[in-house]
Amino acid sequence: MNVRDVRTAWSFSADKMKKVGLVETDRMFCDVYCFEPGQEQKPHTHPGSDKVYVVLEGQGRFAVDGEVRELGREQLIHVPPGAEHGVTNPGPGRLVLLVFMAPKPTH
Amino acid sequence: MNVRDVRTAWSFSADKMKKVGLVETDRMFCDVYCFEPGQEQKPHTHPGSDKVYVVLEGQGRFAVDGEVRELGREQLIHVPPGAEHGVTNPGPGRLVLLVFMAPKPTH
Numbered sequence: 001m002n003v004r005d006v007r008t009a010w011s012f013s014a015d016k017m018k019k020v021g022l023v024e025t026d027r028m029f030c031d032v033y034c035f036e037p038g039q040e041q042k043p044h045t046h047p048g049s050d051k052v053y054v055v056l057e058g059q060g061r062f063a064v065d066g067e068v069r070e071l072g073r074e075q076l077i078h079v080p081p082g083a084e085h086g087v088t089n090p091g092p093g094r095l096v097l098l099v100f101m102a103p104k105p106t107h
Numbered sequence: 108m109n110v111r112d113v114r115t116a117w118s119f120s121a122d123k124m125k126k127v128g129l130v131e132t133d134r135m136f137c138d139v140y141c142f143e144p145g146q147e148q149k150p151h152t153h154p155g156s157d158k159v160y161v162v163l164e165g166q167g168r169f170a171v172d173g174e175v176r177e178l179g180r181e182q183l184i185h186v187p188p189g190a191e192h193g194v195t196n197p198g199p200g201r202l203v204l205l206v207f208m209a210p211k212p213t214h
Contacts, residue, residue, distance in 0.1 A: 078109040102209030
């Protein structure tokens with residue numbers, strides 16, 4: 001059985017936001033993204049894929065196609081294919097996100 | 108922006124395990140499944156889809172292709188396409204799962 005303990009998997013880097021893979025198949029992936037205060041995932045797009053971010057810990061500032069919203073623990077956001085999206089951790093605490101994407105992007 | 112508050116979305120039924128849809132597209136869905144003690148999702152399969160269950164609250168007993176394991180908060184399990192899988196809530200508390208499936212099954 002492919003079981004992962006999400007909390008023990010997460011891991012931070014002083015340099016930049018860190019991604020830790022939990023599940024990956026030909027069709028989808030599930031990662032945790034770990035942000036120290038001030039770290040970010042720069043705005044980008046995935047042409048054919050849906051993405052869901054779930055806040056596990058901290059506060060995240062999400063920008064999707066120019067709209068900005070701050071979300072906390074147990075809130076999730078869906079980013080549709082082609083939408084420009086980015087995340088920053090405004091602090092003061094750490095930010096941890098569970099991330100699902102399908103189909104798995106080819107780049 | 109398509110934002111959902113997971114905790115306020117969840118909802119229980121005395122009759123059977125309850126599914127609440129959070130995100131649905133042509134490619135994937137994300138639901139919360141809510142189990143009172145003793146309730147279950149009977150064993151079944153999805154031929155072409157990956158499924159990920161994340162325990163948000165309580166303890167779940169997962170059976171995948173005959174192997175059984177009990178998981179708690181912040182643990183997740185990946186069910187590959189074609190694997191028979193079911194979930195029961197052994198209690199005494201409620202069980203809440205975040206569930207992702209991709210591609211979205213056609214039945």
